[in-house]
Amino acid sequence: MTIKDVAERAGVSPSTVSRTLKNSSAISQKTKDKVRKTMKELGYVPNIAAKMLASTDSHAIGVVFPPMIKQDRHSQPFNMEILTVINHEAKKHHYTISVVVGSSITELEEQIKRMYAEKRVDGFVVLYSMADDPVQKFLRNNQIPFVILGTPVDYENETTYVDNDNKLMARTAVDYLAELGHRNILFVTDDQTSEVFLERYIGYEIGMSRKDLISHSSVLFDQSDLPNLQKFYDYVQAKHITALVVIDDMTALKVMEFFNCHGLQVPDDLSLVSFNNSPYAHIIHPYLTSFDIDISSLGRVTFERILALVQKKAKNQAKVLVPFSLKKRESVRDVRESRDENS
Amino acid sequence: MTIKDVAERAGVSPSTVSRTLKNSSAISQKTKDKVRKTMKELGYVPNIAAKMLASTDSHAIGVVFPPMIKQDRHSQPFNMEILTVINHEAKKHHYTISVVVGSSITELEEQIKRMYAEKRVDGFVVLYSMADDPVQKFLRNNQIPFVILGTPVDYENETTYVDNDNKLMARTAVDYLAELGHRNILFVTDDQTSEVFLERYIGYEIGMSRKDLISHSSVLFDQSDLPNLQKFYDYVQAKHITALVVIDDMTALKVMEFFNCHGLQVPDDLSLVSFNNSPYAHIIHPYLTSFDIDISSLGRVTFERILALVQKKAKNQAKVLVPFSLKKRESVRDVRESRDENS
DNA sequence: CTGAAAGCGCTAACAG
DNA sequence: CTGTTAGCGCTTTCAG
Numbered sequence: 239m240t241i242k243d244v245a246e247r248a249g250v251s252p253s254t255v256s257r258t259l260k261n262s263s264a265i266s267q268k269t270k271d272k273v274r275k276t277m278k279e280l281g282y283v284p285n286i287a288a289k290m291l292a293s294t295d296s297h298a299i300g301v302v303f304p305p306m307i308k309q310d311r312h313s314q315p316f317n318m319e320i321l322t323v324i325n326h327e328a329k330k331h332h333y334t335i336s337v338v339v340g341s342s343i344t345e346l347e348e349q350i351k352r353m354y355a356e357k358r359v360d361g362f363v364v365l366y367s368m369a370d371d372p373v374q375k376f377l378r379n380n381q382i383p384f385v386i387l388g389t390p391v392d393y394e395n396e397t398t399y400v401d402n403d404n405k406l407m408a409r410t411a412v413d414y415l416a417e418l419g420h421r422n423i424l425f426v427t428d429d430q431t432s433e434v435f436l437e438r439y440i441g442y443e444i445g446m447s448r449k450d451l452i453s454h455s456s457v458l459f460d461q462s463d464l465p466n467l468q469k470f471y472d473y474v475q476a477k478h479i480t481a482l483v484v485i486d487d488m489t490a491l492k493v494m495e496f497f498n499c500h501g502l503q504v505p506d507d508l509s510l511v512s513f514n515n516s517p518y519a520h521i522i523h524p525y526l527t528s529f530d531i532d533i534s535s536l537g538r539v540t541f542e543r544i545l546a547l548v549q550k551k552a553k554n555q556a557k558v559l560v561p562f563s564l565k566k567r568e569s570v571r572d573v574r575e576s577r578d579e580n581s
Numbered sequence: 582m583t584i585k586d587v588a589e590r591a592g593v594s595p596s597t598v599s600r601t602l603k604n605s606s607a608i609s610q611k612t613k614d615k616v617r618k619t620m621k622e623l624g625y626v627p628n629i630a631a632k633m634l635a636s637t638d639s640h641a642i643g644v645v646f647p648p649m650i651k652q653d654r655h656s657q658p659f660n661m662e663i664l665t666v667i668n669h670e671a672k673k674h675h676y677t678i679s680v681v682v683g684s685s686i687t688e689l690e691e692q693i694k695r696m697y698a699e700k701r702v703d704g705f706v707v708l709y710s711m712a713d714d715p716v717q718k719f720l721r722n723n724q725i726p727f728v729i730l731g732t733p734v735d736y737e738n739e740t741t742y743v744d745n746d747n748k749l750m751a752r753t754a755v756d757y758l759a760e761l762g763h764r765n766i767l768f769v770t771d772d773q774t775s776e777v778f779l780e781r782y783i784g785y786e787i788g789m790s791r792k793d794l795i796s797h798s799s800v801l802f803d804q805s806d807l808p809n810l811q812k813f814y815d816y817v818q819a820k821h822i823t824a825l826v827v828i829d830d831m832t833a834l835k836v837m838e839f840f841n842c843h844g845l846q847v848p849d850d851l852s853l854v855s856f857n858n859s860p861y862a863h864i865i866h867p868y869l870t871s872f873d874i875d876i877s878s879l880g881r882v883t884f885e886r887i888l889a890l891v892q893k894k895a896k897n898q899a900k901v902l903v904p905f906s907l908k909k910r911e912s913v914r915d916v917r918e919s920r921d922e923n924s
Numbered sequence: 925c926t927g928a929a930a931g932c933g934c935t936a937a938c939a940g
Numbered sequence: 941c942t943g944t945t946a947g948c949g950c951t952t953t954c955a956g
Contacts, residue, residue, distance in 0.1 A: 287631075293936090635951040
């Protein structure tokens with residue numbers, strides 16, 4: 239089943255068939271219809287290899303996952319969800335998704351280089367962002383189309399990216415907590431290097447200062463680091479912390495568990511808001527108050543952008559911020575009443 | 582950078598370079614060395630499209646995920662972990678992984694058909710197994726190489742698959758619980774249609790009958806189905822159930838939470854063993870006693886099999902059972918002492 | 925053991 | 941608006 243067979247059967251030349259495939263405006267509607275009909279009849283499907291060879295584009299996009307350094311990374315439902323959405327969009331446009339996964343940046347880098355050299359993909363979607371990322375550097379230096387799902391650290395004005403407004407989210411978290419009477423609020427994370435942490439932390443700081451509250455350093459929550467855990471606990475007690483903003487739902491769960499073991503209950507003693515609104519938010523009570531980051535939109539827009547780039551329908555840069563929403567559930571308590579009692 | 586450039590520079594013909602690439606035995610070692618050296622010098626990377634077109638194989642494998650019907654499916658760390666492992670193996674052999682994900686079987690089917698028609702992949706790895714799966718049927722009918730990660734429902738003797746011995750795992754769970762004095766044991770699942778459920782449930786039944794214990798019907802745990810939840814609770818009370826075997830860690834967590842809300846504690850009132858030993862097993866106390874299914878081996882073996890199939894180095898059928906191990910943690914209690922007291 | 929040459933199926937000037 | 945033709949880079953007979 240080749241283009242030739244179709245051409246012959248339809249009584250036209252191969253190039254006409256090819257043009258019909260691309261829906262070229264240089265072909266009359268009548269001919270197109272005829273050709274399309276015989277394509278259907280013959281069950282013709284274009285051979286990708288030939289198309290790639292002749293046109294040097296592959297109709298495939300590489301999706302680069304963050305390095306799976308810690309086992310925990312695997313458990314972030316985000317990865318699978320975004321893959322599903324992106325793939326769904328890709329399918330609509332007859333694109334295929336190839337993946338780049340690895341346990342180290344180096345591994346990712348090697349794979350990307352090979353994929354690019356082999357011309358297997360037309361461009362990449364990068365699902366993470368961090369400072370001095372060799373992957374990003376390589377893509378940029380070689381002018382390979384890519385879009386970041388996240389906020390770039392460098393070259394922000396030269397790279398296309400889509401993200402939520404992380405700063406605003408964190409500010410919103412602080413505002414919400416402050417409204418309910420919380421004044422001593424802490425930011426907790428499981429990683430202090432990622433750009434998303436940085437953005438959210440800054441948002442927290444801004445939010446705090448706007449409310450004339452003093453912001454604290456972020457605390458790194460690592461289940462295996464007992465001494466620090468102890469310090470964290472003491473700090474919460476000493477500073478009369480009543481609320482925590484936590485980097486993601488899974489970490490929030492762990493934090494909750496930690497305090498629970500030490501006699502502090504969420505939300506009675508400690509309120510908690512986290513990010514992502516993943517399935518983790520509904521597993522155990524209290525269900526988590528969490529920001530919905532709208533993964534569907536993130537994925538859809540991301541694919542639209544990379545498509546525009548590889549098809550050169552877009553100039554080189556664009557940034558898109560996808561709206562979020564706060565899902566209010568059980569992990570936050572209104573502490574105003576106690577204040578009223580005292581006053 | 583084409584094969585021609587290399588040929589010219591090395592003073593040989595393009596076909597010699599091509600043969601060197603395939604490490605053909607018809608080329609002298611000396612020539613190979615020379616050619617390889619100049620390939621290095623020139624940084625030559627073969628063009629996949631050309632290779633595909635000429636040889637009709639793509640050096641790519643499609644990985645088919647289970648239909649993401651419920652949001653929860655996204656949260657199974659298994660998917661991401663296995664993808665990482667398979668991709669790692671693929672990389673070693675210079676293969677690329679393309680994914681097939683979707684929210685329905687139909688979506689998966691469409692994608693597979695297209696990928697195959699376009700000759701984008703040489704074969705597939707299917708990460709699930711269920712009765713009357715159109716995907717499997719399509720692959721089988723068209724003689725497309727594929728291996729199932731899981732146990733096939735039909736045509737077991739004609740299809741290559743790799744899995745843990747699910748029956749034996751469930752039996753082992755029962756044995757372990759029985760050893761510690763449990764006699765009334767229930768099997769809990771969140772899905773009664775998958776083959777893995779069936780296998781494990783049968784294993785449970787066998788285990789029970791071997792110990793002369795009466796096995797119960799499996800209970801379907803659905804957080805949103807309150808009436809059934811109530812029946813479940815009553816049943817546990819009425820039958821003096823002391824231990825649960827639960828289909829996976831995430832469900833186990835939910836079950837634990839459910840009983841906790843109703844005043845039954847794990848492991849004091851109820852012991853619990855689950856499957857997969859995923860990160861969920863360590864999030865909150867009591868940490869889960871769970872079967873480690875050795876995802877690394879599963880992934881590695883699976884890729885080996887599909888590679889053998891697409892390279893026709895294997896006959897059409899093989900089954901591999903990967904060993905498992907039981908990680909004993911906090912969710913199971915030894916109840917023998919109380920029995921001793923009574924006797 | 926090595927080279928020459930004929931494609932693989934499609935695209936994209938270039939003509940008409 | 942449509943056909944002709946020359947490749948894209950690699951594989952693979954067929955000769956030698």
